[in-house]
Amino acid sequence: MKKAGIIMIIGSLLLLGLFKFPLWNIMLGAPQYPEPLGMNIHITGIKGVSEFDIQNIDGLNHYIGMRTIPKAEDMWEFEVFPLVIGGMVALGAFIGLLGFFGKVNHWWFIGWFGLMSVLGIMGMYDFNLWLTDYGTNLDPNAIMKMTNPDGTPMSYKPPLLGYQKMLNFDVDSWPHIGAYLMFVGMLLTMIAFFVGKKEWKKKKRSFQSH
Numbered sequence: 443m444k445k446a447g448i449i450m451i452i453g454s455l456l457l458l459g460l461f462k463f464p465l466w467n468i469m470l471g472a473p474q475y476p477e478p479l480g481m482n483i484h485i486t487g488i489k490g491v492s493e494f495d496i497q498n499i500d501g502l503n504h505y506i507g508m509r510t511i512p513k514a515e516d517m518w519e520f521e522v523f524p525l526v527i528g529g530m531v532a533l534g535a536f537i538g539l540l541g542f543f544g545k546v547n548h549w550w551f552i553g554w555f556g557l558m559s560v561l562g563i564m565g566m567y568d569f570n571l572w573l574t575d576y577g578t579n580l581d582p583n584a585i586m587k588m589t590n591p592d593g594t595p596m597s598y599k600p601p602l603l604g605y606q607k608m609l610n611f612d613v614d615s616w617p618h619i620g621a622y623l624m625f626v627g628m629l630l631t632m633i634a635f636f637v638g639k640k641e642w643k644k645k646k647r648s649f650q651s652h
Contacts, residue, residue, distance in 0.1 A: 447542030454534025507584025
């Protein structure tokens with residue numbers, strides 16, 4: 443399963459892109475900001491798209507009672523996520539190497555894909571919980587208290603995915619380069635499964651004919 447093993451190794455290694463490129467991006471545009479404010483969410487922390495974006499977003503959030511954007515040391519996720527991704531890269535590359543030498547079959551590839559999918563869903567769920575808490579757990583003594591038509595406090599939760607109008611801000615939340623590299627990497631591991639399945643059957647037939 444040489445070909446499948448190589449594809450598996452390449453797919454796993456693509457996840458290393460998450461250590462350099464952002465996983466997610468949230469942009470806030472408004473008439474008073476000719477250049478939109480933005481946050482890039484990395485697996486190691488949150489950074490502004492431009493130099494003063496985080497500072498400006500925190501300044502706006504102060505008026506409506508939202509907390510400041512957390513630093514890397516404020517969230518356990520930014521310590522755990524790099525370890526999880528690093529571990530999955532090492533595991534995937536090791537499985538690919540074993541596949542290359544014919545020590546494991548194609549089911550190991552799909553097993554890695556399944557585990558990575560579960561971890562990805564858990565990560566997105568956790569990210570959505572943080573966004574909900576960040577946008578709804580407001581300071582009751584805030585300068586501005588905005589309410590919905592029914593009198594309930596307004597939520598400032600950014601969308602997990604897509605576009606949302608929030609007061610006079612246009613908020614966009616989309617995957618970034620790191621997420622696309624992860625998607626391509628996982629797609630390659632799925633391809634490795636099918637290639638490996640074909641190679642395994644061919645090997646089996648060859649063995650039976652002898």
